[in-house]
Amino acid sequence: MSAHIDVTNLNVFYGKQQALTNVSIAIPRQQITVIMGPSGCGKTTLLKSFNRFLELTDGTTITGAVHVDGQNIYAGDVDVTAVRKRVGLLAQRPTPLPMSIYDNVCYGMQIHQMRTNNADYVAAVQHYLELAGLWDEVKNRLHEPATSLSIGQQQRLCLARGLAVEPEVILGDEPTSALDPISSQHIEKRLLELKNQYTTVIVTHTLRQAKRLADYVIFMYMGEVVEAGVARELFTNPQQERTRQYLEGVF
Amino acid sequence: MAQNPIQSTAATRTQRVVAVSRQRTDTWARRVFFVITILPIGLIAGVLIGLLYRAWPILQQYPLTDLLFGVDWKPSEGRFGFYSFIVGTVWVTVVGVGLAIPPCILVAIYLAEYAGARTRLLAKPILDVLAAIPPVVYGVWGLLVVVPLVETVLGPWAQHLLGFWGLFAVQQPTGFSVLAGGIVLAIMITPLIIAVVFEIFNTVPVDLRNASLAVGATRWETIQRVLLPQVMPGIIAAIVLGASRAFGETIAVLMVVGNIAQVPHSLFDAAYPLPALIANNYGDMMSIPLYDAALLCAALILLVIILLFNILATVVLKRFVK
Incomplete structure (x- = not known):
């Protein structure tokens, strides 16, 4: 197993409140890693340390290092937009940008000037919409506002928009929690299909989803990593008492 | 049971x-x-x-066209043309709003999108104080600072660089001018416009910004491509609000604008806006026939201009939102 994301001694404070304590963890390449734990345990904080989203909140202090492919993304000379291009994020709630379906997919590509002519953009939009499993539903209405899509479709559009900037890592912050069961299945299916090409890290609070998706599991409690390991082993034979209790639904 | x-x-x-x-x-x-x-x-x-x-x-x-488009203002001879006052009002307002809008939008964007919590906390009360300064104080300040500035610096400078262009030609080098009135107005409506535009930016959900930042956009790209299109109707509303305020502002403008009944042709010409006309003359009208009616007619014209402007703005805004 080669680590794609390597976290060493990460501490995060919101003001004076400590959200993460001495987190050191390695995320395996091209697998689905699920971060789970009770609410407020710091799993979203850990996730958002991977694309430097934590600093968007006023008064956040971060110490330690996060290496993505060997590069410390918290080093002084790192271009934060390059980090976010490499590490995409699928948010909890679908957030289509206030523009057409087509422009949503194009948005990141245009910002990073990833194509040179219009035909290439058109082809790329189709490719990423297909990858997100949305093409057949929207191919005749590409220039309608993205907000005209259903919530489930919007989330797949956001997936396409994220994939279009060719990231190496996909982060998902409870990406199905705002969706109905059918739409959730769609998203889970996509993530499973894509996992061989991307390193995927998902935060979830539903144990069943964790079991469906995970190759590798990180269990957190009170801002610390309690246990991490290969999914099958961790689910059947947890080493820590807390993990066992969580899996049994004690808290 | x-x-x-x-x-x-x-x-x-x-x-x-x-x-x-x-x-x-x-x-x-x-x-x-x-x-x-x-x-x-x-x-x-x-x-x-x-x-x-x-x-x-x-x-x-008098026929309405004579009143609205007559240039002569000689009440003692029975000539009541409001044209120069109407044009003066529009000039001063347009200059004031035009000067205020660009910096206001930039300040609001900075406060809403870039500034940290501490800067925001500090800037807000300062802007509130700016809004609370009485117009007459602005007028005095205009008299002591803006008028000399226009007279000794801006005027000669404009004449030197752009004098060939009528808009910037200096014919009346006193400093009492449309530009002085516009500058004072611009500063008076600044806190209002900043506050409104700032609030409008705050109504855009954080999720939308994050969606843009998440694909590696910079703050500025996010503002340009996602936020500005979204808040444009609100910015127009803020401009309308500022302009409505500017149309009616009386005392501060009256103190620096020169109050000469003429149609201004340059930023450095004196003007005589409608509110100044009413405030200067109502009450001591001697016994000139129709003078009283003429001043109240001026008030009526001002009110109608503001109403029409607001109706127009509402219509434009509706189109935009659609």
Whole structure:
């Protein structure tokens, strides 16, 4: 197993409140890693340390290092937009940008000037919409506002928009929690299909989803990593008492 | 368990009485609120009718086109042309709003999108204080600072660089000018416009910004491509609000604008806006016939300009939102 994301001694404070304590963890390449734990345990904080989203909140202090492919993304000379291009994020709630379906997919590509002519953009939009499993539903209405899509479709559009900037890592912050069961299945299916090409890290609070998706599991409690390991082993034979209790639904 | 039929009937009746009384209270509440709501509309209508009534003598005696487009203002000779006052009002307002808008939008964007919590906390009360300064203080400041600045610096500089262009030619080098009035107005409406634009930016959900940042956009790209299109109707509304305020601003403008009844052709010409005309002359009208009616006609024209402007803005805004 080669680590794609390597976290060493990460501490995060919101003001004076400590959200993460001495987190050191390695995320395996091209697998689905699920971060789970009770609410407020710091799993979203850990996730958002991977694309430097934590600093968007006023008064956040971060110490330690996060290496993505060997590069410390918290080093002084790192271009934060390059980090976010490499590490995409699928948010909890679908957030289509206030523009057409087509422009949503194009948005990141245009910002990073990833194509040179219009035909290439058109082809790329189709490719990423297909990858997100949305093409057949929207191919005749590409220039309608993205907000005209259903919530489930919007989330797949956001997936396409994220994939279009060719990231190496996909982060998902409870990406199905705002969706109905059918739409959730769609998203889970996509993530499973894509996992061989991307390193995927998902935060979830539903144990069943964790079991469906995970190759590798990180269990957190009170801002610390309690246990991490290969999914099958961790689910059947947890080493820590807390993990066992969580899996049994004690808290 | 069976209920006592008599008791039950009594209970039903009581309930019905209570229900009727609750409905009546509701009906009355609706009526009272309705009356209070239409009160401002009635007030505007009342002011319009009042002004129309008092301006009637002059409206009867002269054709409307003569009043609106006449350039001569010689009340003692019976010549009442409001054209230069109307143009003066529009000039000063356009210059004031035009000067205020760009920096205001930039400041609002900075405060809403870039500034940290501490800067924001500091800037807000300062802007509030700026809004609380009485217009007459702005007028004095304009007199002591802006007028000399226009006279000794901006005027010669504009004449030197852009003098060939009528808009910037200096014919009346006193400093009392459209530009001085515009600068004072711009500073007066700045806090209002900043506050409104800032609030509009705050109404855009954080998720939308994050969606843009998450694909590696910079703050500025996010502002340009996602936020600005979204808040544009609100910015237009803020401009309208500022302009409405600017149209009617009297004392501060009156102190620096020169008050010469002429049609200004350059930023450095003196002007005489409608509010200044009314404030300067109402009350000491000697015994010139129709003078009273003429000044109230000026007030009527000002009110109609502002109403038309607001109606126009509402229509434009509706189009935009669609």
